[in-house]
Amino acid sequence: MAQEVRGVVAPGRNEPVRVETILVPDPGPGEAVVKVQACGVCHTDLHYKQGGISDDYPFLLGHEAAGVVESVGEGVTEVAPGDFVVLNWRAVCGRCRACLRGRPWYCFDTHNARQRMTLADGTELSPALGIGAFAEKTLVAAGQCTKVDPSVSPAVAGLLGCGVMAGIGAAINTGGVGRGDSVAVIGCGGVGDAAIAGANLAGAARIIAVDIDDRKLETARTMGATHTVNSKESDPVEAIRELTGGFGADVVIEAVGRPETYRQAFYARDLAGTVVLVGVPTPEMKLELPLLDVFGRGGSLKSSWYGDCLPSRDFPMLVDLHLQGRLPLEKFVTETIELTDVEAAFERMHHGDVLRSVVVL
Numbered sequence: 001m002a003q004e005v006r007g008v009v010a011p012g013r014n015e016p017v018r019v020e021t022i023l024v025p026d027p028g029p030g031e032a033v034v035k036v037q038a039c040g041v042c043h044t045d046l047h048y049k050q051g052g053i054s055d056d057y058p059f060l061l062g063h064e065a066a067g068v069v070e071s072v073g074e075g076v077t078e079v080a081p082g083d084f085v086v087l088n089w090r091a092v093c094g095r096c097r098a099c100l101r102g103r104p105w106y107c108f109d110t111h112n113a114r115q116r117m118t119l120a121d122g123t124e125l126s127p128a129l130g131i132g133a134f135a136e137k138t139l140v141a142a143g144q145c146t147k148v149d150p151s152v153s154p155a156v157a158g159l160l161g162c163g164v165m166a167g168i169g170a171a172i173n174t175g176g177v178g179r180g181d182s183v184a185v186i187g188c189g190g191v192g193d194a195a196i197a198g199a200n201l202a203g204a205a206r207i208i209a210v211d212i213d214d215r216k217l218e219t220a221r222t223m224g225a226t227h228t229v230n231s232k233e234s235d236p237v238e239a240i241r242e243l244t245g246g247f248g249a250d251v252v253i254e255a256v257g258r259p260e261t262y263r264q265a266f267y268a269r270d271l272a273g274t275v276v277l278v279g280v281p282t283p284e285m286k287l288e289l290p291l292l293d294v295f296g297r298g299g300s301l302k303s304s305w306y307g308d309c310l311p312s313r314d315f316p317m318l319v320d321l322h323l324q325g326r327l328p329l330e331k332f333v334t335e336t337i338e339l340t341d342v343e344a345a346f347e348r349m350h351h352g353d354v355l356r357s358v359v360v361l
């Protein structure tokens with residue numbers, strides 16, 4: 001029997017989101033119904049609303065969530081009713097070429113939530129990023145649920161489901177930051193700050209935060225940045241070189257997604273360093289570089305998707321580190337809000353006023 005719950009729906013391109021009654025069916029084979037306890041507001045939800053991702057309206061928004069498994073379908077062994085879980089948007093198949101080569105974060109055949117939830121009139125909903133968790137309950141693939149220590153606050157745990165994982169993973173998984181490394185992070189929003197926290201966790205000796213907004217640089221310090229550079233006031237490439245003995249950083253993380261910051265990241269690394277690209281550019285953006293510079297600089301240039309994370313490995317570990325006081329995830333929760341506040345939260349996010357607004361249910 002389908003259950004009626006409230007959910008935040010984007011009805012059409014650029015239309016304001018609405019809280020609607022939605023129908024959540026019983027879990028089928030391989031599925032789970034999760035009672036959502038918290039779900040963060042991410043830029044990607046806004047992009048769905050604006051039409052930047054797909055035209056498959058209506059969308060059920062929300063994808064940075066934690067909650068308790070209510071029921072599971074046939075054959076589910078990963079989780080059981082009552083488990084406290086963080087949801088992920090890459091339930092890997094375990095069988096494709098990427099999975100078999102040991103790089104499941106590139107899985108070609110992710111098994112995320114299917115389109116089974118509907119509006120009260122039967123209209124099919126598209127769950128954002130295969131989750132749809134701005135809702136009292138949601139139906140997901142069991143592989144999207146990862147059990148973590150239930151003593152963590154749901155608002156904090158949910159953040160690991162997207163932006164915070166992307167940033168921490170960019171530093172520790174993609175960038176491979178190690179003890180004593182110098183790290184520069186360009187762009188200190190939620191993702192960049194998480195990269196700073198990740199670099200700090202990994203034992204980086206110097207963490208240089210770069211942004212155009214002094215308020216962001218102040219917050220970056222509380223996340224573990226040891227130096228800050230306002231790139232409106234000084235050339236960040238020069239500043240990073242100066243702060244690293246003239247060499248450039250061992251790992252540079254770009255968390256903006258613009259041509260000029262991609263360029264800065266490219267030139268701010270040590271010759272043997274690594275550039276990690278997390279910021280997502282738009283399709284029309286281009287970057288021109290002298291080929292001799294591309295050839296002449298060693299090291300590597302990597303992009304990081306979802307922090308190259310393995311949810312079953314990374315989510316419980318990061319929750320444990322947080323509970324031990326070694327990873328200040330609570331600092332990412334700027335405010336807790338209700339389902340009806342999502343539209344207003346988009347506005348605040350757009351103005352750069354918050355790291356994360358988190359819907360708490």
Ligand code: APR
Nearest residue numbers: 187188189190191192211212213216255256257278279280
């Ligand atoms: N140089 C340095 N920093 C900049 C610049 C610039 N030219 N332009 C913007 N910024 C800073 C902003 O001041 C802000 O602090 O980049 C930060 C971007 O942060 P948010 O808008 O909060 O975005 P966030 O959620 O952190 O995501 C950053 O990562 O995963 C991707 O899609 C995401 O592309 C986005 C990026």
Ligand code: ZN
Nearest residue numbers: 093096099107
């Ligand atoms: Zn796969």
Ligand code: ZN
Nearest residue numbers: 042044162163
């Ligand atoms: Zn997201």
